[in-house]
Amino acid sequence: MFRNVYWKTLYDQRRGLGAWSIAIFVLVGLESALWPSIRNMPDLKDLYAKMPEELGKLFDLDAMSTGPGFLNAELFTLMLPVLFLVYGIGHGARSLAGEEEDGTLDLLLVMPITGARIVLQKALALLTCVVTLGVTLFVATTTMSLIFDVGISAGQAASGSLAMVLLGSEYGALALAAGAVLGRRSLATGIASAAAAGAYVLYAAGLMIESVEPWRPLSPFDQALTGGPLGAGLPAAYLWLVGGAVLLTLIAMPALDGRDIAAHN
Amino acid sequence: MDTAIRTRELSKQFRSHAALRRLNLEVPRGSVFGYLGPNGAGKTTTIRILAGLISPTTGGAEVLGFDVVDRCEEVQRRIGYLPGEFAAYPDLSGAQYLRYMAYLRGGVDWSEVERLAKRFDLDLAKRFKTLSHGNKQKIGIIQAFMHRPDLLILDEPTSGLDPLMQREFLALLRETRDDGRTVFLSSHILSDVEAVADTVAILRSGELVVTKSVDELRERALRRLELTFAGPAPIEVLRQADGVQEITVDGDTAHVEVAGSTASLLQAAAPHQIVNVVSHEVDLEAIFLDYYTARS
Known part of the structure; x- marks a missing residue:
C-alpha cells in the first residue's frame, strides 16, 4: 500500500470511504423506502401543483410522480450533490495543503520525484475515491429500486451516479489545485465551497429568472443536473465537467515545484 | 570536485x-x-x-x-x-x-x-x-x-x-x-x-x-590561567607577555586571560618562583556567544 503517493492516499482514505459509502447506502435506502407510500398518495399531482412554480422548476416536481423523478427531486438534485461536494472538497483540500500544513509534504518533495508527479497521483487518488462513492451510489440506487420497486433502470442509475462523480471530482480538483497553489487547507476549502455555492446560485437563478437563463449552462450544476441526472443518458455537457477537472489538475501540477514550501511550525 | x-x-x-x-x-x-x-x-x-x-x-x-x-x-x-x-x-x-x-x-x-x-x-x-x-x-x-x-x-x-x-x-x-x-x-x-x-x-x-x-577557533580562544607565586605576582612582567588580554590579581595569584599560545606568558612567569599553575578548559561556547552577539 505504500508503493507510491497514489496507493498511500487510498490507504489513508480507507476508513473515511467506508463511512461515506454506508451513509450513501442508508440515505438512498431510506428515501427509496418512502417511495411506495408516496406513490400511493392520492392527489399527489395536485399537491405538487400547489407548490410555488420556482420550487417546481428547481426540483423538477412535474416529474415527481415517477420513481426516477422522485429520487431526482429528493436526492440527486441537492442532497447527493452536496454530499459529493463535501467529500470531494474535503479530500481535495487535505490532499496537498493538508500535508503541507502537517509538515509531511516536505519529505515527499525532497524525494527524487517531481512535484508534478505528486500532484498527479494525488488527483488520481481523489478521482478513484469519488468514483468509489459513485459506484456505491449506483449499487445502492439499483438495489433499493429493486427492493422498493422505484422503477429506476441500471442506465438511469448510472447516469445519475456519473453526474455526482463528475461534480464531486470537479470541485475536488478545484480544492486540490487551490491547495497546491496556496498551501493552505482552509483557504482551499473556502475557495472551492464558495465556487460551488456561486455555481448553484447561477443554476437556480437561471431556472427562475429569465434574464439569467442564458448563463445557466455555464454552471457545473446545470451541466451535471439538467435532464436528470437520473435518466439523463450521457449528455455532452458532462464533457465540460471532465474538462474542468482535467484543466484544474493541469494547473495544479507545476504549482509545488514553482513556489516556496512553508516550513512547518 | x-x-x-x-x-x-x-x-x-x-x-x-x-x-x-x-x-x-x-x-x-x-x-x-x-x-x-x-x-x-x-x-x-x-x-x-x-x-x-x-x-x-x-x-x-x-x-x-x-x-x-x-x-x-x-x-x-x-x-x-x-x-x-x-x-x-x-x-x-x-x-x-x-x-x-x-x-x-x-x-x-x-x-x-x-x-x-x-x-x-x-x-x-x-x-x-x-x-x-x-x-x-x-x-x-x-x-x-x-x-x-x-x-x-x-x-x-x-x-x-x-x-x-x-x-x-x-x-x-x-x-x-x-x-x-x-x-x-x-x-x-x-x-x-x-x-x-x-x-x-x-x-x-x-x-x-x-x-x-x-x-582554529580553539587556538584563538581565550584561555584562563591562574598563576600562583611564592611572593606578590609580577603583574608588569606578565602584562608584557604575548597574547595577554587581561590580568586580575588576588593576593599572590594572578588570573590571566591569554589569546592563543600561553608559551610566552609561562616563559615570562617562570623566573618569578611559580608555586602553582591552573589552566582552565578552552571555552568554545564563550567564543560562539561572542560571535553571536558581536556588533560587527
Missing part, C-alpha cells in the same frame, strides 16, 4: 524581511560542517534552499556539483534531509512510514533501516502518534540516513534525543564522515557541534559572521 556545498551570494527575501544576505559558503567533502546561529539567523532558510524546498531570491547554490534550482532532482537523489520540525503520518507505524519513504526514494536496503532502528533502540511497529518526541526524531534520522546518501543535511537533528541517544547520534555522524561522506549540521546546541564538527560557520541575522575550523 572536493566541495559538497557551495553557495554564491545566496540571498533570500521573505516580503520585506531579508532572511539570508549574500551568503558565500563552502563545505568540504568528507567533513562534518556545523552551521550555527541563534534562532531566526537563517539556518533553516539556507537548509530549505539546499534541499530544494524554496528558491533563492538572488545568488545560487550547488550541492554535490548540481545547481539546487536547475538540477533539483539530481540533488535530491543524493542527499538525506531531516527538517527542523520533522513530522510523519500519525496513523502509520514507523515501519510503514519508512517503507513509504524507501519506495519513493528507491534503492534502499531495508537491512540498513533495521540496523539503524536497532542502534537507536526504536520499535518500528509503534504508530507515530504514540511515540515520544525523541522517538519521533529517531524516525526522522533513520529516514535521512537509510539510503546512505553522500550528503546529509540535518536541521537541529539532536532535538528531543536523550543524552545516550545524542551520543549515539554523534558517533553516527563521525562514522559517516570517516566513510568519506559529508554532514551539514545546523544547530544551536554548541556542545553538539563542538563535539563532532570539523568546521563551523556562524550565522547572524542572515549574514555569515565567520567560517573556521574548530581547531
Whole structure:
C-alpha cells in the first residue's frame, strides 16, 4: 500500500470511504423506502401543483410522480450533490495543503520525484475515491429500486451516479489545485465551497429568472443536473465537467515545484 | 570536485524581511560542517534552499556539483534531509512510514533501516502518534540516513534525543564522515557541534559572521590561567607577555586571560618562583556567544 503517493492516499482514505459509502447506502435506502407510500398518495399531482412554480422548476416536481423523478427531486438534485461536494472538497483540500500544513509534504518533495508527479497521483487518488462513492451510489440506487420497486433502470442509475462523480471530482480538483497553489487547507476549502455555492446560485437563478437563463449552462450544476441526472443518458455537457477537472489538475501540477514550501511550525 | 556545498551570494527575501544576505559558503567533502546561529539567523532558510524546498531570491547554490534550482532532482537523489520540525503520518507505524519513504526514494536496503532502528533502540511497529518526541526524531534520522546518501543535511537533528541517544547520534555522524561522506549540521546546541564538527560557520541575522575550523577557533580562544607565586605576582612582567588580554590579581595569584599560545606568558612567569599553575578548559561556547552577539 505504500508503493507510491497514489496507493498511500487510498490507504489513508480507507476508513473515511467506508463511512461515506454506508451513509450513501442508508440515505438512498431510506428515501427509496418512502417511495411506495408516496406513490400511493392520492392527489399527489395536485399537491405538487400547489407548490410555488420556482420550487417546481428547481426540483423538477412535474416529474415527481415517477420513481426516477422522485429520487431526482429528493436526492440527486441537492442532497447527493452536496454530499459529493463535501467529500470531494474535503479530500481535495487535505490532499496537498493538508500535508503541507502537517509538515509531511516536505519529505515527499525532497524525494527524487517531481512535484508534478505528486500532484498527479494525488488527483488520481481523489478521482478513484469519488468514483468509489459513485459506484456505491449506483449499487445502492439499483438495489433499493429493486427492493422498493422505484422503477429506476441500471442506465438511469448510472447516469445519475456519473453526474455526482463528475461534480464531486470537479470541485475536488478545484480544492486540490487551490491547495497546491496556496498551501493552505482552509483557504482551499473556502475557495472551492464558495465556487460551488456561486455555481448553484447561477443554476437556480437561471431556472427562475429569465434574464439569467442564458448563463445557466455555464454552471457545473446545470451541466451535471439538467435532464436528470437520473435518466439523463450521457449528455455532452458532462464533457465540460471532465474538462474542468482535467484543466484544474493541469494547473495544479507545476504549482509545488514553482513556489516556496512553508516550513512547518 | 572536493566541495559538497557551495553557495554564491545566496540571498533570500521573505516580503520585506531579508532572511539570508549574500551568503558565500563552502563545505568540504568528507567533513562534518556545523552551521550555527541563534534562532531566526537563517539556518533553516539556507537548509530549505539546499534541499530544494524554496528558491533563492538572488545568488545560487550547488550541492554535490548540481545547481539546487536547475538540477533539483539530481540533488535530491543524493542527499538525506531531516527538517527542523520533522513530522510523519500519525496513523502509520514507523515501519510503514519508512517503507513509504524507501519506495519513493528507491534503492534502499531495508537491512540498513533495521540496523539503524536497532542502534537507536526504536520499535518500528509503534504508530507515530504514540511515540515520544525523541522517538519521533529517531524516525526522522533513520529516514535521512537509510539510503546512505553522500550528503546529509540535518536541521537541529539532536532535538528531543536523550543524552545516550545524542551520543549515539554523534558517533553516527563521525562514522559517516570517516566513510568519506559529508554532514551539514545546523544547530544551536554548541556542545553538539563542538563535539563532532570539523568546521563551523556562524550565522547572524542572515549574514555569515565567520567560517573556521574548530581547531582554529580553539587556538584563538581565550584561555584562563591562574598563576600562583611564592611572593606578590609580577603583574608588569606578565602584562608584557604575548597574547595577554587581561590580568586580575588576588593576593599572590594572578588570573590571566591569554589569546592563543600561553608559551610566552609561562616563559615570562617562570623566573618569578611559580608555586602553582591552573589552566582552565578552552571555552568554545564563550567564543560562539561572542560571535553571536558581536556588533560587527
